[in-house]
Structure formats: structure tokens, C-alpha cells
Amino acid sequence: MKVDQQFTQHHPPPRDDLCRTIEVVHPKLSTTTMLTDDDTFDSNGDDEQLYTPPLNFSMVDNGIFRSGFPDTANFSFLKTLGLRSIVYLCPEPYPEHNVEFLKANRIRLFQFGIEGTKEPFVNIPENLIREALKVVLDVRNHPVLIHCKRGKHRTGCLVGCLRKIQRWCLTSIFDEYQRFAAAKARLSDQRFMELFDTSSFKDIPPCPCSCSKR
Amino acid sequence: MKVDQQFTQHHPPPRDDLCRTIEVVHPKLSTTTMLTDDDTFDSNGDDEQLYTPPLNFSMVDNGIFRSGFPDTANFSFLKTLGLRSIVYLCPEPYPEHNVEFLKANRIRLFQFGIEGTKEPFVNIPENLIREALKVVLDVRNHPVLIHCKRGKHRTGCLVGCLRKIQRWCLTSIFDEYQRFAAAKARLSDQRFMELFDTSSFKDIPPCPCSCSKR
Numbered sequence: 001m002k003v004d005q006q007f008t009q010h011h012p013p014p015r016d017d018l019c020r021t022i023e024v025v026h027p028k029l030s031t032t033t034m035l036t037d038d039d040t041f042d043s044n045g046d047d048e049q050l051y052t053p054p055l056n057f058s059m060v061d062n063g064i065f066r067s068g069f070p071d072t073a074n075f076s077f078l079k080t081l082g083l084r085s086i087v088y089l090c091p092e093p094y095p096e097h098n099v100e101f102l103k104a105n106r107i108r109l110f111q112f113g114i115e116g117t118k119e120p121f122v123n124i125p126e127n128l129i130r131e132a133l134k135v136v137l138d139v140r141n142h143p144v145l146i147h148c149k150r151g152k153h154r155t156g157c158l159v160g161c162l163r164k165i166q167r168w169c170l171t172s173i174f175d176e177y178q179r180f181a182a183a184k185a186r187l188s189d190q191r192f193m194e195l196f197d198t199s200s201f202k203d204i205p206p207c208p209c210s211c212s213k214r
Numbered sequence: 215m216k217v218d219q220q221f222t223q224h225h226p227p228p229r230d231d232l233c234r235t236i237e238v239v240h241p242k243l244s245t246t247t248m249l250t251d252d253d254t255f256d257s258n259g260d261d262e263q264l265y266t267p268p269l270n271f272s273m274v275d276n277g278i279f280r281s282g283f284p285d286t287a288n289f290s291f292l293k294t295l296g297l298r299s300i301v302y303l304c305p306e307p308y309p310e311h312n313v314e315f316l317k318a319n320r321i322r323l324f325q326f327g328i329e330g331t332k333e334p335f336v337n338i339p340e341n342l343i344r345e346a347l348k349v350v351l352d353v354r355n356h357p358v359l360i361h362c363k364r365g366k367h368r369t370g371c372l373v374g375c376l377r378k379i380q381r382w383c384l385t386s387i388f389d390e391y392q393r394f395a396a397a398k399a400r401l402s403d404q405r406f407m408e409l410f411d412t413s414s415f416k417d418i419p420p421c422p423c424s425c426s427k428r
Contacts, residue, residue: 051382052382052386053382053386058272060273062276166265167265168264168291169265172271175269176272
């Protein structure tokens with residue numbers, strides 16, 4: 001694909017194996033070239049085109065979105081968000097089509113390999129959630145999309161911990177978690193959020209999110 | 215209450231009985247007075263205070279929120295959103311405590327009296343939904359909170375029609391509707407959204423929402 005020739009992919013050494021990133025560098029990118037790249041993924045000039053957000057898509061806060069795994073049908077919608085980065089919470093390699101979409105739209109991928117488990121064997125790695133939260137809270141990465149496979153458990157835990165930092169009460173955090181997890185809601189996830197210690201985030205400058213006190 | 219003496223409440227003649235509004239006018243409001251008003255509703259100086267968003271609260275788009283009926287426990291959270299207006303979709307009068315909260319925070323109320331009905335007697339007044347949508351789409355009213363009683367049906371239909379204007383496909387519109395309505399999801403609501411004709415909104419300048427094409 002033409003895109004492959006224009007972009008350079010970097011795999012910086014992972015920080016303590018917590019996070020893998022794909023950085024997309026544009027050596028000589030003109031406005032014209034950008035439009036051509038866009039067309040690669042949006043060749044349909046039809047103004048009546050409908051958009052298909054990914055499963056379980058929602059806005060979390062200003063510049064922060066969440067969803068299940070996006071596939072090619074969701075790309076034209078995702079483009080409208082003007083994403084700067086994606087926080088991906090599964091250990092599986094990112095599919096080739098998705099990597100190409102990231103390159104063409106200069107989106108940086110932050111991958112935190114959290115295993116998908118089932119109760120009673122749930123073990124959420126707190127250190128990975130903490131590192132992912134730092135990425136999500138950094139406005140330089142906004143707009144950012146958080147996703148795992150179905151947007152229920154791993155994404156739900158991360159957003160729940162973000163809400164704790166925003167000082168939401170647990171009732172409201174669980175209300176939101178359960179809205180996305182529905183019949184698959186897990187007590188173990190909710191216990192993880194309840195026990196999550198936010199004191200290490202006290203030093204972060206005032207949260208830029210609209211739902212935090214300002 | 216002191217607040218009552220400081221604010222003037224206007225009831226402009228309703229436009230074709232579609233919408234009632236409460237406008238709050240501050241004749242001589244200094245910054246000091248505003249802070250005092252704030253304290254009326256937030257006397258707790260505790261920095262560790264937790265926030266309680268209303269039931270079914272969520273961000274719909276930039277400057278647009280949705281929820282169930284807010285009560286006094288939710289006021290400190292709602293204040294953090296810096297709301298400019300509320301779109302209220304029930305015919306019942308707004309409770310006195312909520313009216314006081316609006317006055318103290320200079321929030322304008324747009325009331326569209328849509329009756330709460332149960333299947334098979336659901337009859338959603340399309341003209342009211344259209345008028346409410348115009349208010350929601352007007353950035354001069356942002357940030358705006360849309361709410362009914364439980365944030366499921368009336369609010370769900372209004373947001374679903376907004377998504378149609380944003381050109382979401384029906385699958386995604388229903389996915390979002392069902393997330394909030396859960397076991398109470400209604401086919402009649404979904405049929406209403408499917409049949410809703412958005413052509414009259416074509417003249418509206420490009421939708422300012424983040425999820426629309428830009």
C-alpha cells in the first residue's frame with residue numbers, strides 16, 4: 001500500500017514492558033498528501049454516508065472516548081474524532097488494518113497487555129492500569145480512545161479508576177461500569193475499582209476533565 | 215431564602231405551548247455575591263468531598279450531557295459542569311430545590327412537557343422532540359444537560375434523534391439507547407427514532423459536535 005512507503009514506524013523499547021507504543025512519523029507531509037491519505041480510507045464521496053461508531057462507544061470526558069475493538073467499518077467514524085492516540089488494553093498484536101489506519105491518521109498507539117480473564121480467575125494488573133491512566137490523563141495525548149475487546153471489563157476498570165481520581169462516589173462509578181458491562185458485570189472488577197488507591201495521582205496537576213471540579 | 219430576593223424569575227409566553235423556560239436575571243451581581251450563592255449549595259469546604267452524578271449520567275458530546283432526574287445530592291457535581299442550560303422533558307413542574315439551584319447557578323431551564331407513557335400506549339410528540347433538539351443543537355445553550363425522569367426513554371429518544379442528525383447508523387443508535395434503557399428498552403421508541411425525519415435539520419450550520427464530520 002502506498003501508505004507504507006510514506007510513513008516510518010518506530011518501536012521504542014518498552015518501559016519496563018508495561019507499554020508498547022507505535023509512533024508514526026511523517027517526514028515530508030504536505031497538506032495535499034494528507035488529503036490523499038484520507039481518501040485512502042474514505043473513498044466514498046457520498047455526503048449521505050452513515051457513520052458506525054464501534055460497539056459500546058461513548059464519550060468519557062472532554063477529549064476521552066471509550067469503546068470495544070474498532071474494525072474497518074468504524075474507521076470513517078473514528079476519523080471524525082480527530083484522535084491523537086489510542087490506549088489499547090489487550091496483549092494481542094494490533095491487526096494490520098488497524099495499524100494502517102493509525103499510520104494514515106497519525107494516531108499513536110499505547111498498548112498495555114492486560115490478559116482477558118474470566119471469573120473467578122480475574123487478576124487485573126494494577127501497575128498496567130496506573131500506567132495507562134497516566135497516558136489517558138495527559139492532555140498531550142488527547143483526543144484519546146480507550147478500548148479493549150468489548151469495552152466492558154478492562155476498559156470499564158480503567159474508566160472506573162479515572163472516575164475515582166475525579167472523585168466520583170462508588171455508586172456512580174458502578175452505575176457507569178454496569179451500563180457497559182450489562183449482564184457481564186463482575187464483582188471482581190468492582191472490588192478492584194473500590195480498592196484502587198488514587199493517592200499517587202494527587203501530584204498530577206488539576207485534572208483537565210470537564211467533570212472534575214474547576 | 216436570600217437567593218429569592220436577588221434573582222428575578224421570568225416566564226416568557228411559551229412558543230405555541232411547546233416549551234416553557236425559566237430565565238434567571240442577575241441585576242447587580244458581583245463576583246463576591248456569586249461566591250456567596252455558591253456557598254449556599256456547597257457549604258462543605260472539605261477538599262475530599264465525593265461527587266454524585268445523577269443516575270444514568272453521561273456525556274453525549276462536547277457541551278451536551280444526559281441523565282435521569284437530578285436531586286439535591288447531585289448539585290455539587292452538576293456545578294462542576296458549568297451548565298448554561300437544562301432541557302427538561304417532563305410535564306411536571308420543576309421541584310423548588312432544583313429551581314433554586316438553577317437560580318443560584320444562572321442556569322436556564324427549557325421545559326418540554328412530554329408525558330411519560332407505557333407500551334402499548336406510547337405516543338412521542340415529534341414536534342416537542344424537534345423543538346428540544348433545536349435548543350440542544352444551539353451552542354449558545356452549551357453546556358446543556360438533557361434529562362427526564364430516569365434518563366431512559368424521553369432522553370433516549372431525543373439523543374437518538376440527535377445521533378440521526380449526526381448520521382449515526384441505526385445499529386449504533388439502538389446500541390446506545392439500549393445501554394441506558396436496559397431491560398426497559400422499548401421497540402416503540404426505536405421505531406420513533408428510525409422514522410424520525412432529519413431533513414428539516416439540513417439547514418442548520420455544520421453540527422458543532424465532536425462526533426460529526428468536520
